[in-house]
Amino acid sequence: MFELFSYGDTGWGDEILRGLAITVQLAIVTLPVGLLLGFLAAFASMSRLGPLRFLGFGYTTIMRGLPEILTLFVVYNGVGLLLNMALRWWNPERGATDFSPFAAGVIALGMVFGAFAGEVLRGAFQSLDKGQTEAGRAIGMTQGQIFRRIQLPQLWRFALPGLGNLWINMLKDTALVSVIALDDLMRMTKVAVGVTKQPFTFYLLACLIYWVMCVLSELVLYWMERRANRGIRRAV
Amino acid sequence: MNPIEIIAQYWPRLLDGTLMTIKLTFLGALIAALVSPGFALIRTHAAPLAQAPLRLYISFMRGTPILAQLFLIFYGSGQFRPILQDWGLWTFFRDPFNCALLAFALNSTAYQTEILRGGIMGVPQGEIEAAKAIGMTRFKTLRRVVFPHAYRIAWPALGNEVILLMKASALASVVTVFDIMGRTRQIFSRTFDFSIYLWAALIYLCITAIFVLIWRQAERRLSRHIEAHHKPRVAAQPAKEPQA
Incomplete structure (x- = not known):
């Protein structure tokens, strides 16, 4: 039984670990993209300019209402189409170029993350104490200093x-x-299933790996939250 | 082809897919809604050790991708085919619709249980004491005092969960269920016309918008006795629970 999961030619341990590496890479690369989009969306939806506010509202509302898999297909097929059109306009002799599924994954997941993060960040902005910003201005801080020293930490x-x-x-x-053929944990599991004909064993293994990652994330987040709140006295 | 021609030619398929999406979401949410009150009571009232299996189940459902859960049920059942055939369950697991429905119901049960638990814990102790004081039995207290109030607290969060389930139901297309997403992929593979994805997005957004309106109406109905006297208090937020 454990031979199946061993490292090397006889087992699937190394293939699945390679898939896991892709999954982790994808998540880590997506995070800053999503956070950036989230900040832009939050700023846009709090802007004084009407059209910008509308844009921010539209982006967060639409992206949050669409199934993630639809977003992924729209980006994978749509951006691929646009990219090819642009490249052909640049150089008509060029053949079709495949859009990298990794890039599509980063863009699609980043857009989804950004839409939800926009709402989270907007809520956080609105819970900031206005008096502190005014105090910052009163002692002559610039807008940038107020953002960096007063607003951002909170x-x-x-x-x-x-x-x-x-x-x-x-x-x-x-x-x-895995549905758009990126060799992540899920797809490598599928490959292993195709050869070994043991779908339950391998999909259960994949589930357990995701589970461990989620529980670990939670522990780290718990620790980060405690650290972020270390200066705060709790009401009893 | 332009977007109008596409929709003019393929709308029957998309309508068919829309009905399938609604059917999957509705049945999945309904099954979960029937099971979750019992589970939520276990989470609030049972001894910690007795809760352990339930907590493990909820943690697993919330800590793993729903796509992996779907594959585990749909493809994973194949590994136990002889046993399932003996029990007469194989015909159930052979059908992708059944497997998708089972996966979504199991997943939503976990989420709805936790939401409802937050609602039950948000019911003020004084209401339960008052019920006891006028001699209500425990069952009657649950039926007339605890659950009505708990549902009112949990209502917005339950609505969010149904929307999440509707979005997740698009994954059924991966195991060949022809919902909106399944039909869309089918049409795209024939026409290579990108606009079909935009039509699908529009349908999903319309379903969400209509659902939000219905849910808000229901919420108003649930708290109509409060509105008559004074503005509803800010409903106690369900206790923040860990994700996995």
């Missing part, structure tokens, strides 16, 4: 629980990229 504290949940959701959503 924003982090307010947004961390929400962002933590989004990270775990995104980690689980990475399984979707």
